[in-house]
Amino acid sequence: MRGVVMYAPGDVRVEERENPTIVEPTDAIIRLAASCICGSDLWPYRGAEPADHAPMGHEYVGTVTEIGSDVKNVAVGDFVVGSFVASDNTCEICEAGYQSRCVHNVMMGAIGTQSEYARIPLADGTLVATPGQPSADLIPSLLAASDVLGTGWFAAVAAEAGPGRTIAVVGDGAVGLLGILAAKQLGAERIIAMSRHADRQALARQFGATDIVEERGDAGVARIKELTGGLGAHGVIEAVGTQESMMQAIRATRPGGHVGYVGVSHDVTLDGQELFFSAVHLHGGPAPVRRFLPQLIQLIWDRTIDPGVVFDLTLPLEEAAEGYRAMDERGATKVLLTV
Ligand SMILES: [Zn+2]
Numbered sequence: 001m002r003g004v005v006m007y008a009p010g011d012v013r014v015e016e017r018e019n020p021t022i023v024e025p026t027d028a029i030i031r032l033a034a035s036c037i038c039g040s041d042l043w044p045y046r047g048a049e050p051a052d053h054a055p056m057g058h059e060y061v062g063t064v065t066e067i068g069s070d071v072k073n074v075a076v077g078d079f080v081v082g083s084f085v086a087s088d089n090t091c092e093i094c095e096a097g098y099q100s101r102c103v104h105n106v107m108m109g110a111i112g113t114q115s116e117y118a119r120i121p122l123a124d125g126t127l128v129a130t131p132g133q134p135s136a137d138l139i140p141s142l143l144a145a146s147d148v149l150g151t152g153w154f155a156a157v158a159a160e161a162g163p164g165r166t167i168a169v170v171g172d173g174a175v176g177l178l179g180i181l182a183a184k185q186l187g188a189e190r191i192i193a194m195s196r197h198a199d200r201q202a203l204a205r206q207f208g209a210t211d212i213v214e215e216r217g218d219a220g221v222a223r224i225k226e227l228t229g230g231l232g233a234h235g236v237i238e239a240v241g242t243q244e245s246m247m248q249a250i251r252a253t254r255p256g257g258h259v260g261y262v263g264v265s266h267d268v269t270l271d272g273q274e275l276f277f278s279a280v281h282l283h284g285g286p287a288p289v290r291r292f293l294p295q296l297i298q299l300i301w302d303r304t305i306d307p308g309v310v311f312d313l314t315l316p317l318e319e320a321a322e323g324y325r326a327m328d329e330r331g332a333t334k335v336l337l338t339v
Pocket of ligand 1: 087088089090091092093094095099101102103104
């Protein structure tokens with residue numbers, strides 16, 4: 001099969017990879033309907049994480065082609081969506097809703113789903129079948145549920161988005177934008193998007209942002225306070241993962257408020273005393289997408305939400321390198337790879 005391999009930072013190739021086979025009786029094999037490039041794939045692409053002949057990709061939707069002897073919840077022919085972390089969905093951590101930290105978790109990034117086929121470990125706990133075969137126009141939205149929508153949703157839940165609340169969003173990538181969609185669905189009264197890109201501001205408004213703040217850092221925090229009677233937002237979604245974005249999120253949150261942080265943290269250091277006096281709740285980490293998948297699939301199936309519009313560039317898998325380049329140069333927000 002064809003699959004994406006990152007030889008080294010900046011060096012992405014599409015090459016022949018071995019077709020996956022059932023390894024554990026709890027595995028399933030899927031034929032991907034589409035895959036995509038994640039903002040987090042840019043960390044190794046830019047050299048902020050090591051990359052040495054690594055298969056790439058952790059988002060996926062597709063049709064089950066084979067199941068192991070212990071798999072009971074999905075069948076060959078089912079169209080399925082799964083999270084970027086495989087989970088058993090039965091351990092205590094899963095039962096509490098934190099499937100991304102399942103005691104048996106398998107990071108799908110280590111398997112690589114920018115490919116024609118993929119092995120899905122712990123299929124029963126990981127995969128959720130759609131109500132039927134989706135029409136082609138639903139595929140991008142279902143694919144978004146696999147990570148960026150699920151992650152934005154968790155961030156909005158962690159930031160306690162809800163009626164009467166003002167939510168600010170740091171980061172205008174796909175996760176930040178879908179965090180806006182989630183906050184709106186959860187009933188937030190006011191949603192402040194922090195973005196200085198006209199096209200992303202437009203998408204932010206389409207998803208439900210009521211205000212746009214272009215300033216960053218201290219100036220951005222000052223602007224959020226100005227918009228919230230000097231108090232700060234009730235909740236802030238942090239969807240970047242840098243020192244600046246994390247501090248912006250904590251400082252823009254009012255005392256007693258909630259920060260939902262889902263940007264993969266890189267070189268972030270928190271000052272204990274500032275954290276102490278901020279009196280904010282911090283809740284985040286790798287999103288337990290599996291917790292939300294049944295609900296998100298239904299919202300997409302009913303055409304209540306259309307998160308697939310975050311894909312603004314579609315390329316064949318063969319041209320994955322071009323997709324990485326486009327996202328790296330911010331020419332594209334999110335790239336869908338047709339398989
Ligand atoms: Zn578990």
